[in-house]
Amino acid sequence: MLIRRPWTTDPTGGLDSVFATAAEAAGHPCSSDLNGTASFGFGSIPTTMVDGIRRSAAMQYLLPILDRPNLKVLGKTRVLSVKINQGRAVGVDCANAAEGTSQFIPAGEVVLAAGALSTPQLLMLSGAGDPDDLRAVGVRPAIDAPGVGRGLSDHPDITLNLEVSQDALPAITRNHQPGPAFSTALHFPAERTGTKNALELLITSTPNHKLFGSEAPQHGTQEHLLMLGLMSPASRGSLRLRTADPFESPFIDYNYLDAAGDQTALRAGLREILHLLTDSAMQEVFVSLPRLSGDMPNEEVLDDDDLLNRWISDHIGTRFHTSGGARIGPVDDPESVVNQRGQVHQVQCLRVADLSLLPSVPCRGTANTSVFIGELISDFMT
Numbered sequence: 549m550l551i552r553r554p555w556t557t558d559p560t561g562g563l564d565s566v567f568a569t570a571a572e573a574a575g576h577p578c579s580s581d582l583n584g585t586a587s588f589g590f591g592s593i594p595t596t597m598v599d600g601i602r603r604s605a606a607m608q609y610l611l612p613i614l615d616r617p618n619l620k621v622l623g624k625t626r627v628l629s630v631k632i633n634q635g636r637a638v639g640v641d642c643a644n645a646a647e648g649t650s651q652f653i654p655a656g657e658v659v660l661a662a663g664a665l666s667t668p669q670l671l672m673l674s675g676a677g678d679p680d681d682l683r684a685v686g687v688r689p690a691i692d693a694p695g696v697g698r699g700l701s702d703h704p705d706i707t708l709n710l711e712v713s714q715d716a717l718p719a720i721t722r723n724h725q726p727g728p729a730f731s732t733a734l735h736f737p738a739e740r741t742g743t744k745n746a747l748e749l750l751i752t753s754t755p756n757h758k759l760f761g762s763e764a765p766q767h768g769t770q771e772h773l774l775m776l777g778l779m780s781p782a783s784r785g786s787l788r789l790r791t792a793d794p795f796e797s798p799f800i801d802y803n804y805l806d807a808a809g810d811q812t813a814l815r816a817g818l819r820e821i822l823h824l825l826t827d828s829a830m831q832e833v834f835v836s837l838p839r840l841s842g843d844m845p846n847e848e849v850l851d852d853d854d855l856l857n858r859w860i861s862d863h864i865g866t867r868f869h870t871s872g873g874a875r876i877g878p879v880d881d882p883e884s885v886v887n888q889r890g891q892v893h894q895v896q897c898l899r900v901a902d903l904s905l906l907p908s909v910p911c912r913g914t915a916n917t918s919v920f921i922g923e924l925i926s927d928f929m930t
């Protein structure tokens with residue numbers, strides 16, 4: 549995977565510079581490498597965007613080797629379940645919905661890399677899960693694996709919409725180089741509250757209408773997103789089948805904010821955001837501060853933990869970094885699903901090679917960790 553940084557020593561103008569100025573004024577250090585060992589500060593986000601193109605794992609790994617005689621890629625094909633015969637995975641049942649065809653593909657070994665939402669779902673559809681839960685939806689249990697679907701871990705996110713003032717627009721756009729949607733991040737601990745939970749604040753360099761392909765705002769300005777993520781959450785969620793139909797989405801309970809420390813950290817993060825937004829560099833650019841409540845000043849809401857908790861719970865979303873659901877652990881731990889080589893306990897010739905095997909979500913964006921997991925598991929197979 550090729551890694552590029554949108555900027556090295558100085559942000560390239562636009563909102564990145566405004567954001568960096570405000571972060572520095574608030575006492576945050578500049579980090580020359582957000583992937584490095586210094587964990588906190590503001591800096592350029594390492595990306596896999598090269599020459600304006602975001603390189604996916606498929607582009608980097610699969611496209612260059614498509615002509616290998618021992619490789620066949622089936623597009624538009626959905627795996628419905630893994631066939632487990634007497635404790636051994638022997639292949640997968642697949643369907644091509646576009647052509648209305650289905651087939652069984654036999655395999656010496658099956659590696660599930662369907663992601664942290666689909667891999668646990670596929671394991672359950674294949675009979676690996678809590679036997680009572682499986683029977684309740686009409687799936688015949690093959691192995692007793694109650695940890696499947698449990699322990700989901702994700703970065704909860706709070707996103708604020710900010711409007712750039714008409715006066716500031718020319719300065720914001722003048723020196724700004726087009727690049728990734730996110731170029732600058734601030735990593736900081738929620739330490740004022742005593743919790744070490746790490747927080748990440750991102751500002752979009754690209755305006756919302758370009759990011760989402762929507763109409764530009766009529767009033768001649770542009771909107772950007774300021775996103776607060778809780779990167780070391782303690783709360784754990786779960787996933788279970790709603791039906792035995794593989795085309796039905798599973799029921800996902802993220803269970804964000806279950807751990808009191810997660811709420812405390814997000815409150816601290818929100819207070820920090822509102823503080824940063826009062827910086828003069830920010831105030832020159834944005835039309836007005838986001839209102840936390842229609843009829844109360846922000847200060848009153850920020851001072852009241854209960855009000856703030858309620859606001860957070862009304863505005864919580866996902867960073868799309870879901871991990872867990874088939875986690876690594878020793879075979880005698882009922883909550884663990886795979887061993888350190890990704891092999892599913894109690895089933896021969898079945899592995900997991902994606903974020904679902906992690907016990908907790910990594911504390912940064914998950915894309916490259918998932919690639920690393922693929923590399924690691926493939927090493928175990930050779």
Ligand SMILES: Cc1cc2nc3c(=O)[nH]c(=O)nc-3n(C[C@H](O)[C@H](O)[C@H](O)COP(=O)(O)OP(=O)(O)OC[C@H]3O[C@@H](n4cnc5c(N)ncnc54)[C@H](O)[C@@H]3O)c2cc1C
Pocket residue numbers: 625626627628661662663664666667670867868869870901902903904912913914915916918
């Ligand atoms: C909108 C969005 C933006 C993101 N932005 C970033 C970012 O900027 N930086 C970052 O670090 N992370 C980002 N992420 C997170 C990152 O992309 C994921 O964490 C990572 O891709 C997870 O890798 P994975 O291999 O576990 O699963 P996935 O990447 O989800 O791969 C699973 C694959 O399996 C396929 N699949 C699933 N079920 C089946 C089935 N039944 N049959 C056949 N195929 C199946 C899926 O189509 C998919 O191709 C983003 C995620 C989203 C959704």
